[in-house]
Amino acid sequence: MGNTDKFEQMAFKYDSPTRIEVAVKAAAAIRHYVHDAGNKHAIDFGCGTGLVGMELLDDFRSVLFIDSSSNMIHAVDQKIKNIGVHNASTLCFDLEQDRLDELSADYIFMSQVLLHIADVEFILSRLYLMLNEGGHVIIVDFDHHNGVHSEFVHPGFVQTDLAAQMKEIGYTDVQSYTFYAGERLFMNLDATMFVLDARK
Numbered sequence: 001m002g003n004t005d006k007f008e009q010m011a012f013k014y015d016s017p018t019r020i021e022v023a024v025k026a027a028a029a030i031r032h033y034v035h036d037a038g039n040k041h042a043i044d045f046g047c048g049t050g051l052v053g054m055e056l057l058d059d060f061r062s063v064l065f066i067d068s069s070s071n072m073i074h075a076v077d078q079k080i081k082n083i084g085v086h087n088a089s090t091l092c093f094d095l096e097q098d099r100l101d102e103l104s105a106d107y108i109f110m111s112q113v114l115l116h117i118a119d120v121e122f123i124l125s126r127l128y129l130m131l132n133e134g135g136h137v138i139i140v141d142f143d144h145h146n147g148v149h150s151e152f153v154h155p156g157f158v159q160t161d162l163a164a165q166m167k168e169i170g171y172t173d174v175q176s177y178t179f180y181a182g183e184r185l186f187m188n189l190d191a192t193m194f195v196l197d198a199r200k
Contacts, residue, residue, distance in 0.1 A: 020051060022182070022193075026111040026140045027055035029179045029195035033138050034059050040106035045095070045127065046113030050076035052140075053088075053109075060107065062087045068094035095126055106132050111140040115154045120162075125169050131200040137171065139196045142186045143178060150187065159194050171198035 030052070039061050044053030047065040049072055057063055065076045065088065073092040080088045093100060096117065108127050117123045127137050142156035149155065163174040176196035185191040 022180070022185070023051035023111065024055060025180050026193070026195075027052050029140055029193075030056065030109050030111070030138050031059060032195065033136060033175075033197035034107065037061075037107060041104075042107040042109065043103070043105040043130070045108050045110040046116070047076060047090075048072050050079055052111045054079060054083075056109070057085055057088060060087070062089070064088075064103075064105070065090045066093055066095070068092070068096070095123060099126065100130060103130055104132050105130060106135045107138065108135070109138040109140070112142070114139055114141050115156065116152070117154075120154075121165060121169065124166060124171075128169055128171065128200060133200060135200050137166075137198050137200075139198075140193060141196075143192045143194050145186055145189060145191050147189050148187050153187075156186065156191070157194075159196065162196060163198075166196075166198045171200065174198040 034056070037060050042056070042060040042063045044050065044063055044065045047053050047067045050065050053063050053065050065073065067073050067076075070092045073090045076090050080090070096119070108131060114120060114123070124137070131137065139162075144156040144158045146155070159176045163176060166174055174196065176194050178192050178194045180193040181190070182193075183190050185193070
């Protein structure tokens with residue numbers, strides 16, 4: 001999985017009205033678990049064109065946008081330049097292939113990213129190491145869907161199963177809930193989305 005090549009091609013036409021609408025709802029769901037973070041540093045992991053992270057810039061001292069697609073990062077760079085923000089930066093990097101030992105954050109959030117990750121436990125373990133003590137990983141993704149069958153993505157996730165997996169890694173205080181239902185949302189099928197928060 002990972003699907004970097006696919007997203008390289010999609011980058012310049014990615015920001016559809018539907019994706020923007022979902023991103024706004026995802027950012028609001030993430031914000032539910034963000035408290036007194038004006039002096040905190042965040043990472044938007046698998047940021048795409050930055051639709052979610054841009055909505056959250058005012059919530060953090062800084063946001064680092066990370067994606068494995070250089071075209072997606074270019075799109076974020078353009079947005080940062082166009083709106084003239086000073087607390088945002090970008091990094092093109094593939095965490096599935098390499099380590100980022102020098103990076104740390106208080107919050108790491110990702111929206112519709114985990115379903116593209118082949119080895120979920122591996123990535124969640126690496127993100128755990130990147131978190132400062134007491135930090136949060138916040139995941140927005142699709143609830144498990146029996147109708148999705150693809151070699152490119154997971155068919156969503158069972159929230160309790162994902163929570164149990166994260167607790168085994170070392171995460172604590174895992175909470176989640178379904179926050180959105182939409183038509184033709186996931187592989188052209190009606191689907192629901194959840195937000196999950198876990199602490200180090």
